[in-house]
Amino acid sequence: MNSPSKRSRQLNIFLMPDAFKGSLTSSEVADALATGIRRAAPTATINALPMADGGEGTVDALVTAVGGTRHTVEVTGPEHHPVAATYGLLPDGRAVIELASAAGLPLTATPNAEATTTYGVGELLNRLGSHRLLVGAGGSATHDLGCGAAAACGVKFFDDTGRAFVPTGATLGQIARIDASGVRRPRSMTVLTDITNPLLGPEGAAATFAPQKGADDAMVRRLEAATTHAAAVIARDVGVEVEHLIGGGAAGGFAAGMHAFFNAELKSGIDAVLDTVGFDELAVQADLILTGEGQLDGQSLAGKVPIGVARRTNTPVIAVVGAIGPGAHEVYEHGIMAIHSITPGPQDLDTALADTAQNLATTAENILRTWLAASVSR
Incomplete structure (x- = not known):
């Protein structure tokens, strides 16, 4: 034997x-x-x-697997205070961003899906816009449909008085008009998600994920109504329908927003990682x-x-x-x-x-x- x-x-x-x-x-x-x-x-x-599926650890997984470099910069965190966010540069010229690094739940002292922002993610997009981007959408503390990130990249949101503002979950319902004519789009963007949930409905972003971000039942209902309104304005002013987008509910609608404002492709996070390492x-x-x-x-x-x-x-x-x-x-x-x-x-x-x-x-x-x-x- x-x-x-x-x-x-x-x-x-x-x-x-x-x-x-x-x-x-x-x-x-x-x-x-x-x-x-x-x-x-x-x-x-x-x-x-x-491995990683688009959430925390995506930068480390890809940099470790294929070689590359890690970089840390200061950006606006989910609670509107500076945080240190890490991104990766891969040998093929792509850049990897984790939403969680700039707007993740662990970065919040008191989770609040209505108050948090993805603005810092947009600051990373601005910095890395000349690269083809892989953006991991897991682990967020936010529910702003990526409007914060979009605002950091030149998209303008106006209320019914004509005042420009940066929407959060609490103020999505106040969006009266969107001007995306000045948006600074990266070379290309692929958003990595680990879910297939749509933006709205009983399996949508608010109902499924907002309770993990400090939302009680009343807040979930407010977020659902505000998200429904914002999706309608996006469809009218940007010309992109996101309500039924598969995976659009990822990261409080961040995936839907990136698709609408930046023409981002949504892709299974694990499949993108496996493709990158030559699995x-x-x-x-x-x-x-x-x-x-x-x-x-x-x-x-x-x-x-x-x-x-x-x-x-x-x-x-x-x-x-x-x-x-x-x-x-x-x-x-x-x-x-x-x-x-x-x-x-x-x-x-x-x-x-x-x-x-x-x-x-x-x-x-x-x-x-x-x-x-x-x-x-x-």
Whole structure:
């Protein structure tokens, strides 16, 4: 019988995890998985490609995967105060922006979907407009349809008295006229989203995502009404219909606004990342792919990293996750071979977060030992 060590020399394993939010970045998750794999298969070839789906970590994932440089500049944050925002420049000349870096929920002291702005994202667009842009739309604290970003790039919004202003969620309903004739458009823009929700309705931006940004039921209703009004004015004055745009509800309607004001293409974030790293060519070299995220559930089917990876390859894909949520069994129909939760037993949240790296390593080791045992038995 062959020993696991002999078999392990033939193994080529790819690690393609998303971040475990609140605990580890995608790079740190990959490092922890690699630690466990080496315990079971010390001579295996390990290729780490940290992933992201358009939210936090997109800049780091792409810069790490294909090479590039990170840069930090000061812009207007979601609560209208200066923040340090990071962007990436890739070898092919593209620039990568994370909305979350300039208008993300962690940048707010008190989340308030009616008060926050994407103006700082527009400042980044101005700075990087000569590049082809990839703009990750996840993790926002905002619900301004990207009007803040558009205003920073020369779009003018007027109320019914003729006063120019920069709309936020609370004042979208006050937009009486839009003048986009002076807009400074980047060379090209692709908005990366991890959801397919439309702008309006029961699965729209306000109903689905505003509660995560401090909105109670009354605020959700106000935001829905104001968004409906703003979408109608955009259609009339800009000539672009965004109400039913697939994925337009991403980041409080930011995706819809970027499509309307900048002619941005909306694309699945994970697919764009996989395209950029050349995933289809790499995957055929792998014997096994380990992916994962903080929680895998039915919502992961909308475009989260594990599903995006599994859908594009026939290579066995195993998901290593912090928690398994409702509807997770559906992922088996989309290419996931197995799901493993890293939680070893009942733990309080603080302990689970503190032990994430250790638990990831232990789980990866157990997966590889099982894989090797199955390989030896064949």
